[in-house]
Amino acid sequence: MILVFCELKDGKIRKASLEALSEARKLSGEAPVAALFVGASCAGSSDAAAFGADAIIKVEGPALGAYSSDLFAAVIADAVKAKGATALLGAATPLGKDVLPRVAAKLDAGYAAEVTSLALVGGKLQAIRPVYAGKAFATVDFTSGIQVASTRPNVFSATECPKAGAVETLPVPAVDFKAIVKEILAKGGGKQDLTEADVIVAGGRGLKEGANFKLLEDLADAIGGVVGASRAAVDAGWGIPHSMQVGQTGKVVSPTLYIACGISGAIQHVAGMSGSKVIVAINKDPEAPIFKLANYGIVGDLFEVLPELTKAAKALSLAK
Template sequence: MALNIDLDLCTGCGACVAVCPFCALTQRAADGKVVVNEACTACGACVDVCPVGALSLETAEPATDAAASGAYRGFWVFAEQRAGRLQEVVFELLGKGRELADQLGVPLGAVLLGHEVQECGAALFEHGADRVYVVDHPALATYTAEPYAEAMSALIHKHKPEMVLAGATSMGRGFFARVAIQVHAGLTADCTELAVEPTQRQLWQTRPAFGGNIMATILCPDHRPQMATVRPKVFPQPVPQAGRTGEWIEEVLELKAPVVRVIETVNAMANEVNVAGAEFIVTGGRGLGNAENFKLMAELAEALGGAAVGASRAAVDAGWISSFHQVGQTGKTVRPKIYIACGVSGQIQHVVGMNSSDTIIAINKDPEAPIFAMADIGIVGDLFEVVPELIKALRQ
């Protein structure tokens, strides 16, 4: 697929230049006519706006055999587990996967990789999986990317699912990039919305880009499977159906020995409430001014009955709190019942990590702060005056 420009028709009006999302079009100095550069992704935005029809997309490229033949069928979810514990995001994916698999009329599979992780199976069925493909192998006992990618690719080659989802976690993002290379499939990172189009059997994948300033919808027209990593906490968990079961498929694979050896794993959040799964989050931003003032956040968290303490990128970059607390595009995505942002301006890269929270409360002394646009309740005031009063009121 490529963009064709009919220079005889082009009037040099520049309409296409203005709409190109990728700065791929420029006007020649000599006559103002448009030329395309290597940034073009053939998205077609320019074609629609050209008033004289000078632009066209070459769409002669045939679909690959794989996509056309219908050899790929089925919807998969990667069942991420750490130390035998399924991650929350797996249930979120099973919920969404169930819905999409039903629209396509295919079974929903879950892929469980690990060693002695059989007890994870029941929860996968109860949350909607029809089939669980399990690879039990010592090389998968502790996560490293290489054997996980090898196992996943082998299963995809064998069973040919048409869509595969994984959580956009450090694990999912880490090894699915390798799987995508190995099976020559498209992989869309960090999706926040998914839909299927049943006739073409296409997965419409929507994700934030440019730090969350822009949303992009991405398709993989000619390659199968269509794969995506999905941000945790953007889809709700389904209600588990107790006793629901399905097909347990044990796959025996020859895997290479891991090349990376895990010497030590430290859980830094062991003694703290983790923002990732918290129901209540109290977040401090630049307005806190220093590390010391995070104690005020901890106090408010305690007054709320054990909330997690979050932080904006500004606060983490300033070294006031560890990055494990960071909420946003480069931190965690959260979906608490209550999110209280204190002294957080509301940069878009922060907002994309928390905008699906149920109730957002913003406390900021600048009434123009963008965070107020997101807030269900906005309080314009000095956080150092409001928060202590809030703690007092909560304790009463």
């Protein structure tokens, strides 16, 4: 059996979790797939049935309202053992990346991070994952009895495949946890994390100053995207936080659409976004290396092009 650790956000299963669940369904064939939910409330988890969960396992209680890595790891590892699962998948979200390696160590299982392709070979997982910040791909064969992998968001498709979704509840283990999230500061205003965004509008040094990021935000709002930045923009002291940085030393993203504005295309940036499905480059320098990657290039002044794009997008009402 493959167990999929799923996350809920605002009462809905996260898209990245549905992608992992769908992939588990595809890998499993006729073998069972179970979706695991952990939290103060697991309301919304029943949707997992539509995406291929034979079983929906809920571990809920007030003790799980705030995230504790050691407590959540214990809950997930217990569920793997209780169900006799041989593989555990979860999305490579901030929480998934925090807890899954810990679960793997608990289960003496190998762990592959941010995989972009999965197969079952001889009953064990085989994963392909980006290494060197996407400059190469490694095929990883597991030898451990249990295998754990986190799936990179936006790579696998979330496909409906209705199954029974029989609900089970497991108890919250009595773990004396050692660390917990006490509060969340500077909430991102409900904005999606870059790593999960479908559309990213990113700006670089060509934006000239932080205030001009407003142009990117306007376009992002018009087409349903999230704003990112190059290292040059983050390092320029324009007040752009590192959490917005795309690149080798920032976030590695794989959106459907990446619009690079005033970004030259340094290796360090390209490493973080070359996995994007469609890349658009807007740059006044026709020789900028970013054009080598771009499916569509606009050689021009972004201060003219961006407002035109926003205006045209609004006219088409493209925001989802």
